[in-house]
Amino acid sequence: xxxxxxxxxxxxxxxxxxxxxxxxxxxxxxxxxxxxxxxxxxxxxxxxxxxxxxxxxxxxxxxxxxxxxxxxxxxxxxxxxxxxxxxxxxxxxxxxxxxxxxxxxxxxxxxxxxxxxxxxxxxxxxxxxxxxxxxxxxxxxxxxxxxxxxxxxxxxxxxxxxxxxxxxxxxxxxxxxxxxxxxxxxxxxxxxxxxxxxxxxxxxxxxxxxxxxxxxxxxxxxxxxxxxxxxxxxxxxxxxxxxxxxxxxxxxxxxxxxxxxxxxxxxxxxxxxxxxxxxxxxxxxxxxxxxxxxxxxxxxxxxxxxxxxxxxxxxxxxxxxxxxxxxxxxxxxxxxxxx
Numbered sequence: 001x002x003x004x005x006x007x008x009x010x011x012x013x014x015x016x017x018x019x020x021x022x023x024x025x026x027x028x029x030x031x032x033x034x035x036x037x038x039x040x041x042x043x044x045x046x047x048x049x050x051x052x053x054x055x056x057x058x059x060x061x062x063x064x065x066x067x068x069x070x071x072x073x074x075x076x077x078x079x080x081x082x083x084x085x086x087x088x089x090x091x092x093x094x095x096x097x098x099x100x101x102x103x104x105x106x107x108x109x110x111x112x113x114x115x116x117x118x119x120x121x122x123x124x125x126x127x128x129x130x131x132x133x134x135x136x137x138x139x140x141x142x143x144x145x146x147x148x149x150x151x152x153x154x155x156x157x158x159x160x161x162x163x164x165x166x167x168x169x170x171x172x173x174x175x176x177x178x179x180x181x182x183x184x185x186x187x188x189x190x191x192x193x194x195x196x197x198x199x200x201x202x203x204x205x206x207x208x209x210x211x212x213x214x215x216x217x218x219x220x221x222x223x224x225x226x227x228x229x230x231x232x233x234x235x236x237x238x239x240x241x242x243x244x245x246x247x248x249x250x251x252x253x254x255x256x257x258x259x260x261x262x263x264x265x266x267x268x269x270x271x272x273x274x275x276x277x278x279x280x281x282x283x284x285x286x287x288x289x290x291x292x293x294x295x296x297x298x299x300x301x302x303x304x305x306x307x308x309x310x311x312x313x314x315x316x317x318x319x320x321x322x323x324x325x326x327x328x329x330x331x332x333x334x335x336x337x338x339x
Contacts, residue, residue, distance in 0.1 A: 009051075014079045016049045020072055023115060024051040025149070028194055029168060029176055034059040037111060037147055037184070043104040045095035045112040046130055050076030050088075052113060057085035064104045066091045095130045101138055109184070110139045113149035123151040124158055136161070136181070144182035152177035152226065168192040169223035172268045177226075191223035191266070198265040200224060205235035211245030214257040217271040217327075217336050218244065224266050225254050233266050248329040253299060255327060255334070271325060271336035279331045285314055287335055292320030300328020 009026045016024065025033070034055035043064040047053050049072055053065045057080065065080075065088050067073040073092050080088050093100045095112070104110075112135055114128030125132040132148050139146065150159065152167060152174050159165060164185040168176040169192070180186070187201040208230045224233055230246060234256075237244050242264075247257040261270070274291055277283050288296060296314045298307060327334040 012082050014049065014051070014082060015075045016079075017071070017075075020049040020075060023113075024049055025113065026170065026175070027051070027055070029170060030055040032168070032192065032194060032197065033111075033147075033176075033178065037109055039108040039145075041107045042109045042111060043107040045100075045104075045110065045135060046114055047076055048072050048113070048115075050079045052111070053088055054080055054083045054085055056111075057083075057087050061087065063088045064091060064107060065089065066093065066095050066100055066104065068092070068094050096134055096138060101142065105142055108143060109145045109147065110135065110143060111147045116151055123154045125150065125154075125161075132161075132179075145184050146181040147184055148179045150177045150179055164188060164190060165227065166190040166192060167223040167226045168194060169221045169268075170194045172221065174222040174226060189227040189229060191221065191227040191229050193221050193223060193265050196265045200227075200229050200232055200236070200266060202227070202229060203232055203235075205231040207231050208234040208244075208246045208256075211247060211257055213247055213273055213276055213334065214245070214259045215273055216258050216261050216339075217247065217273050217334070218256040218258070218262070218264075219268045219271075220254055220256060221266050221268045225249075230254070230256070233264075237262065237264065248327075248332070248334075250329060252301065253327065261339070270339045272339055274324065274335045274337060276332060276334045279328060279333055281310075281314065284326065284333055284335070288314060288318060288324060289320075291322060291324060291335070293318050293322050293324045294320045295323040297323065297325045298328075299325055300333070 011027060030052045038059040041062045042056050042060045044053050044056060045066045047065040047067045053063055053076060056063045065076055070092055073090055077090055091103055114130055164180040164187055166178045189202040191200045234244055242262045244256050244258045244262055247255045275287050296311055298311055325336050325338060
């Protein structure tokens, strides 16, 4: 089993250097991508240590694994052996060269997860390695079916490809943005939630209605928020006679609300609303005492250096048993309890 600092990435002890593991696609995500891109022959340009190649090989008849770094390509070979896949042709070389293009010219789908320069502050498709626009320019006459991973926080206005933008969240955290071109595109924007595997696609849905705070609050999955699919989520729930409304949102967090408890895989967390008040720590402390709180999770903009100082001050003297969450939007604080 192999993990990085965030999560278990692979169920087997793969071989890698630190950078290769950091940039590799988690196994559960790689399985999903491989199922969506299942075909006869696929080429993975810039395959790194082979994390995605392994699962392409389980879904496709043949995989070309192209990598210009010989150390990473050796890791990819060893990792494929570890997972018992043998339908991979490993190719050392530059994916943008004519020689590599010729070697993979019978591929049905071209895929690439370009390396992100870790020190780069502003992400762009052109600065990835290999560059996504360059791959499209070179390989579009091999096949129109192209797919790429891109930095999920990249602003949409920098992605002008006429593609589907699929945002994927894993265990409540935004994990991947995949761009699908050609017939691989199924809509303009989509959201996928793992490990459950639920998917939501864009359509001409009516706007989500706003509402004052109701009995229940929900944090939608970050993939849904990033793909701007709150309208579609509300529309789909309404078809099941479940009404959910928009309550508050900013660049950091979004809250939906309803008068009845709703279960949905597209909710990251659900809460029971307790109180809302102005941004006043004294009033907040009174609410926490009256609600028999013991611990307080602060969910509003706060200097990280001051987080524990403020939280300790709020928890001082609390003699209850409950853990309450406090969301903040501007001058409003919302106190709730996770369900």
